[in-house]
Amino acid sequence: MKTSSGRLHPFAAVLASLQIVKGLIVPLLVILLSKHSHSGTGAPIYFQVGWSLVALAGSIVWGFLSWRRFRYEVSDGQLKVIQGVFVQKKSFIPLERIQSVDLTEGVLHRLFGLVRVEVQTAGGQKPEAVFPALARGEAARLRSMLEPGRAPQGQGQPGAVPAGSEPPKLRMTYKLPAGSLFVAALTTGGFGVSVSLLTAAMSKLDELFPDFHVYRYLWNALDAAMIPLFALGILLLAWMISTIVSILKFANFTITRKENKLLLTRGLLERRQVTVPLRRIQAIRIVEEPLWQLFGFSAIYAETVGYGAQKGENAHLFPLLRNRELGEFVKRMTPQFEVPASPEHHALPRRALWCYALPAPLVLALAAIAAGLIAPWAYAGLLLCPPVMIWQWWRYRSAGWSREGRLLVIRFRRLAKTTAVIPLSxxxxxxxxxxxxxxRLGLSTLRVAVASSGRGAFFRLAGLPEPEARELVRWYRDRNKR
Known part of the structure; x- marks a missing residue:
């Protein structure tokens, strides 16, 4: 019977302390940089420094105690984990419930030859057990004991498998080329997220540094004609941030299928290896950004049951792939989602165009007219109606569905065109x-739900003729007869 016991690497105490300090950085900076309180009296410098030193000392003590109290053991067919400083927590995880063991190497981990290990169980929405710092050899040994059928691994790159340990037919690998990585980074949909985060950060500048009056200084320093250039610079900065983040995240991206599991490895500064059991995948999404469509590229995502909502680790099956390679990729990596090369596609009827092209421009026009009664410049909002109508027409042209045996394929567009492949089961x-x-037009909106990351994923197709919608509902109701 497999038996093993141990504790974390001592560097885990440093990581725990740094995690606490990270949460205290902003309040400590506010204390140190603020010259005066709201009442007009300033806090003495030794008082500010004293509180900072107390917080630092407390984080060091807490980190040491959390490392000291952490123990684990693999015996009697289960993983036992004991942790907690004041309140002791004991976890007992049967080995048969463990779905995957994921490895992460952050920058500090790589400097000291360490690995972060996360143990995932069936149906879990977050890791059942987390080992913040283990030596690479110990992490490989623990992983070989927790994952059924894994041979013990030597030291070195976490998750490495000795050559020749598996038949070639059970090991298929795709790697992201450097050119595709660069294209994906430049055109990623993360630009909008970067803009929102940058805007939120800028909105807090005056709150964090009230004595500096950041925006008053900028308003006085910039000429009115320079304000649009300043806004353009902010957008350019957000685009650069999203590009750099994408490169750091998806560099060295590799997906490997080993029997009934997918191993996803990625990261430049922080290296991650995530295991995705095929049975966890509920649906796949093939996403084509507008620029990607011009050059025939797509990204593949997976809706998974489990902890995939955390930072989107399991979302990407491949960041960027040529459309002509999609069929072979799906056939090799996720064969249960393979769709025939020429499925029978059902486009939306012409009358469905009214459901797309009419509501949004009409609401925008009415809002612009109403706002224009108060502020005449708001009438400029009417200029947005034609672009919105063109966008809605584009959505109508992209939408449709097909059914191939026990697979339902739904196509729709928000900004990017998405093709969802959903098994009946x-x-x-x-x-x-x-x-x-x-x-009035004899149309309906179909809504299909699958389990995904504890929240569920929903695919919505508007403008479907009522007979086709009823046919798909009947197809779902009769699933047990198939």
Missing amino acids: RVQSVSVETGPLQR
Whole structure:
């Protein structure tokens, strides 16, 4: 019977302390940089420094105690973990419930030859056990004991498998080329996230540094004609940030199928290796950004049951792939989602165009007219109506569906075109919605739900003829007869 026991590497105490200090950085900076309180009296410098030293000392003590109290053991067919400083927590995880053991090497981990290990169980929405710092050899040994069928691994790159340990047919690998990485980084959809985060950070500058009056200084320093250039510079900065983040995240991206599991490895500064059991995947999404469509590229995502909501580790099956390679990729990596090369595609009827092109421009026009009664410049919002109508027409042209045996394929567009492939056995529910305009046109909106990361994923297709919607509902209801 497999038996092993041990504790974390001592560097885990440093990591725990740094995690606490990270959460205290902002309040400590506010204390140190503020010259005066709201009442007009300043706090003595020794008082500010004293509180900072107390917080630092407390984080060091807490980190040491958390490392000291952490112990683990593999015996009697289960993983036992004991942790907690004041309140002791004991976890007992049967080995048969363990779905995957994921490895991470942060910058500090790599400097000291350490690995962070996360143990995932069936149906878990977060790691059941986390080992913040283990030596690479110990991490490989623990992983070989926790994952069924794994041979013990030597030291070196975490998750490395000795050559010849598996038949070639059970090990298939795709690597992201450097050129595709650069294209994906430049055109990633993370630009909007970067803009929102940068805007949120800038909105807090005056709150963090009230004595500096950041925006008053900029307003006085910049000429009115320079304000648009300043805004353009902010957008350019956000684009650069999203590009750099994407490169750091997806550099060295590799996906390997080993029997019934996918191993995803990625990262430049922080190296991550995530294991995705095929049975966890509920649906796949093939996403084509507008620029990607011009050159025939797509990204592949997976909706998984479990902890995939955390930072999106399991979301990307491949960041950027040529469309002509999609069929072979899906056939090799996720064969249960393979769709015939020429499926029977059902486009939306012409009358569905009204459901796309009419509501949004009409609401925008009414809002612009109403706002224009108060502020005449708001009438400029009417200029947005034609672009919105073109965008909605584009959404209508991209939408459609097909059904191939026990697979449902739904195509829709928000900004990027998305093709969702959903097996019948993974569908959680199917619902049909009908609005006033749709009712007059004999149309419906189909809504399909699958389990995903504890929250569920929903795929919505508007403008479907009512007979086709009823056919798909009947297809779902009769699933047990198939």
